[in-house]
Amino acid sequence: MSSVKSGKSWIRQPIVVVLGHVDHGKTTLLDKIRGTAVAKKEPGEITQHVGASIVPASVLRKVAEPLKKYFPKLKIEIPGLLFVDTPGHELFSNLRRRGGSVADIAILVVDIMEGFQPQTWESIQILKERKVPFIVAANKIDRIPGWKPNHDQPFLETIRKQDPRIVSRLEELIYRLISQLYEAGFMAERFDRVKDFRTTVAIVPVSAKTGEGVPELLALLTGLVQRFMKKRLVTSEEPAKGVVLEVKEEPGLGTTIDVIIYDGVIRRGDTIVVGGKDKPIVTKVRALLMPRPLQDMRAHEGKFVSVEQVVAATGVKISAPDLDNALAGSPIFVVPSEDKIEEYIKIVKEEIESVRIKTDNIGVVVKADTLGTLEAVVEALKRENIPVRLADVGPVSKNDVLEASVSKNHRPEYGVIIAFNVKILPEAEEYAARENVKIFRHNVIYKLIEDYIGWVKQLREQEKIKELESLIRPGKIRILPGYIFRRSNPAIVGVEVIGGVIKPGYPLMRKDGMRLGTIMQIRDRDNVLKEARAGQSVAISIRGRILVGRHVDEGDILYTDIPKQHVHLWLTKYKNELSDDEKMVLKEIIEIKKKQDPFYGLVFGS
């Protein structure tokens, strides 16, 4: 391979990932970079890996050449850059490494015309959590109205050829990114104005379409890793460490794993340990496969060539027996000697157990297709303070529904299954329908979480409405003189609502706090009403202990008799749900009730 070796240790290619919102240009940018690598490589240099592409040092040198006058000190010391090919969060998730990522540095692509979008914020969050440094590619500068494209030129060249009006528009757009990054907790600046790259995120204006700015993007990545990450990039002829990016069926090969090796060497015949669905898999490398160079492609030869060994950093396909249950996102280790197998099984097991969750807590059930996405979904849920009862890789099973229904009995909002990119087994679907357990599914993490949170909000809103409905509201009425229709059992009188509201079922009390019975019905002539509000005159029937003429009389004022717990809720959780006149009536009610119970209407801490 093309790694630079000095004795038994060398500096490997940094592993670069591209993240960003959908349609902001990740794929186009990667294609551009790949195209540059292919066009400018030296004969015989391999740029295509499995799941990754290399931009070799020779290409970096050529690309950086026109930048010499701006950055005279830039010297290429790394053997190249390894770009993980498939952009997007889901694959990035599989680059997981305990407490961090296998990715050394990231490019966050933002469409400069659109600025930050939901997945941009999410990408930053993930990069922060995984402690991956990043630079921002402010993409699609060619779409600024009036932009004159200068294909593949450095940004610092093309900007000099633009109209001043366009330059100031670009500055405005960059400023918007700077403020959005500030909101996300980062200082940022256009790359050529950054004084300290350790504290400031560099923004490189680029066009993935015209290639403008791409030279600086590559030069900056190179410069940054050389300056700040050299130690991390030192590797040696030790047994390899890597991570499983994808598990794939290949015709004629069976199940294979696409792996990013970030440290050491792996050889054909090596014993490897890799995470499996039930337990770690121990197997022997049958073949190490690299993509066959395009010019050698012949129909009968297949897409891959077999190699004896590969060294970090590389993307390689491993063919080996027993990989059917391998887990994407799991670590992979070459075992140095047979007597160390148990030790490595333990390491892999522990790492996988650190992502899986199995508790008796009340919380949601999470199922995902890979260990990496499982971890990402669980982390996204944690950010939203949503507890997790169970998290595992694999399809949604009947047992998952059972676990969710346990949560549901305690907290309905947690009695759900959050499924990322997995199947739901038929019996699970049936059982979920029967148990009324909701299953959320999506193949974009933030959408999945958003759907769930939206549903919880709705549920809480419904619960709130239900609770509010059950509370007795403040109401004040006056018995109208001349409107006593019946004195008792039930008493029927005409009343005027002076303040607040009355409803059937509300208990009433006198001005001195004596309970009088409960409103049975409210009528306005022949109409039965659900409620009567301030200003309305209605007839009400009152059931219970009341004898008009003895307990109350014409012209008397009555209040709704609000239980103590209800008053507490009106004064705390629902204090914004009362109208002004209801609030005034509530005050009067509290004055009355306080005489019997000094704690009535008292809110501690207020």
Ligand SMILES: Nc1nc2c(ncn2[C@@H]2O[C@H](COP(=O)(O)OP(=O)(O)OP(=O)(O)O)[C@@H](O)[C@H]2O)c(=O)[nH]1
């Ligand atoms: N004008 C212009 N168009 C661009 C540029 N980069 C990308 N595009 C266009 O923007 C659209 C989306 O680009 P993609 O590269 O597919 O975006 P993506 O971020 O990879 O999208 P997903 O893979 O769907 O997440 C395509 O139509 C591209 O041609 C650019 O620099 N300038």
